[in-house]
Amino acid sequence: MGAVRITAADGQAVTVTSMTDTVPAWATRYFGGWWSAEPATEIDGPTVSADLDEAELLALADVVEQSDAESVEYAGAELLVVRDGGLVTAVQEDRSLAYRWDEDWRLLRIVGTDETDIAAAAARLARELIRAQLLADGWAILHASAVTDADGATILTLGDKGTGKTTTSLTLARAGWQLLANDRIFAxxxxxxLVRVLPWPSAAAYGFGLLEAHDLFEVVRTRxxxxxxxxxxxxxKVTDALLAGRREPLWKANGKGELKPQLWPDQLTSWLSMPLATEGHALGILYPQITAGTEPRLTESSRGVQPGDFFDETTEDRYPDIFGLLPAPGDHTDLRENLDTLPHQGLVMSHDPAANARVLEQAVARLDV
Structure with a gap:
């Protein structure tokens, strides 16, 4: 049996075990760049156990079928859930996956018939177990991108969807900053x-246009x-377009968003030459806005930190907290007030990466980080 211990910067941890090498290897690759991922010699605390096991899958599916199950959309597919005190059993027939969470033993069991699906589910739920510990210890999750310097001084980028958080972090990371997060951070x-910040480990999604603008499309296609x-x-469809050299954006069937290339965290460094940061302390905030065809420039911004910048289980739509892992939302007034005291700078960017880099250099200088 393989086992890997995933540990965040403050010591919050979970152990991932499996008889299948793919599962701990996936967890190590997924978390190792941002959190610690080390072979585990003993199991202590919350555990995710994930295996190929069709017999156990059928047994758990039978438990659900014999009960009055609740239907929930989870990871883009229907999931049937049965709760019995501290025991939660769930099945995703479309993915041939079954789950059982035992609160008393702090054990989350995952079984299925496909190694990739099992490994992905194990990593996702290992992150949820560490997330639960971080939230219980007073951390909050922000919708933000973040980059740090060598001393951990961190620039946060806040804004609504499509305002340029990812563009800002990619541009600054390409200019020598370390990438801490593209979309979410713990704070x-x-x-x-001081406002401490930790990464939210995840795959990185960059649109075709953004990759092309930074001369990275061909780098990704070649690899x-x-x-x-x-x-x-x-x-x-994204893989096929990359291999064929097609750079036009692809859109989801429901029209809600772009289909984007997805990179492993380690590929941000090995492919795109962007080093990753493991923690930092916030010293300034950028509030960007992307406007095509305009001249990038600094602006005055009175936006400030807003309630929508905070992320909790009530705003999670793709991965709802079906196992009851997360604590009740906390009061983050102190964090919001501290963030609002930080130097901040508004800016307008375009689709010209060189011009964006120049205005971001000016914005960072204004923050005096």
Whole structure:
């Protein structure tokens, strides 16, 4: 049996075990760049146990079928859930996956018939178990991108969807900053009234246009064509377009969003030459806005930190907390007030990466980080 211990910067941890090498290897690759991922010699605390086991899958499916199950959309597919005190059993027939969470033993069992599906589910729920510990310890999750310097000084980028958080982090990371997060971060005020930040490990999604603008489309296409694999959540249409050299954006069937290339965290460094940061302390905030065809420039911004910048289980739509792992939402007034005291700068960016880089250099200088 293989086992890997995943540990966040403050010591919150979960152990992932499996008789299948793919599962701990996936967890190590997924978390190792941002959190610690080390072979585990003993199991202590919350555990995710994931295996190929059709017999156990059928047995858990039978438990659900014999009960009054609740139907929930989870990871883009229907999931049937049965709750019995501290025991939660769930089945996704479309994915041939079954789950059982035992609160008393702090054990989450995952079984199925496909190694990739099992490994992906194990990593996702290992992250949820660490997330639960971080939230219980007073951390909050922000919709933000973040980059740090070598000393951990961190620039946060806040804004609504489509305002340029990912563009900002990619541009700054390409300019020598370390990437801490593209879309979400953990944040908490420490005993010195500094806002500490930790990464939210995840695959990275970059649109065709953004990759092309930064001369990275051909880098990704060449690595893929040479036989290296991208993150398995990447849609086959994206893979086909990359291999064919087609740069036009692809859209989801429901029209809600772009289908984007998906990179493993380690590929951000090995493919795109962007080093990753494991933690930092926030010293300034950028509020960007992307406007095509305009001249990038600094602006005055009175936006400030808004309630919608905070992320909790009530705003999660793709991965709802079906196992009851997360604590009740906390009061993050102190964090919001501390963030609002940080130097901030508004800016307008275009689709010109060189011009964006120049205005971002000016914005960072204004923050005096």
């Amino acid at each position: 908490r005020v420490d005993e010195h009234d 893929l064509a040479a036989g290296e694999e991208m993150h398995p959540t990447q849609h086959q």
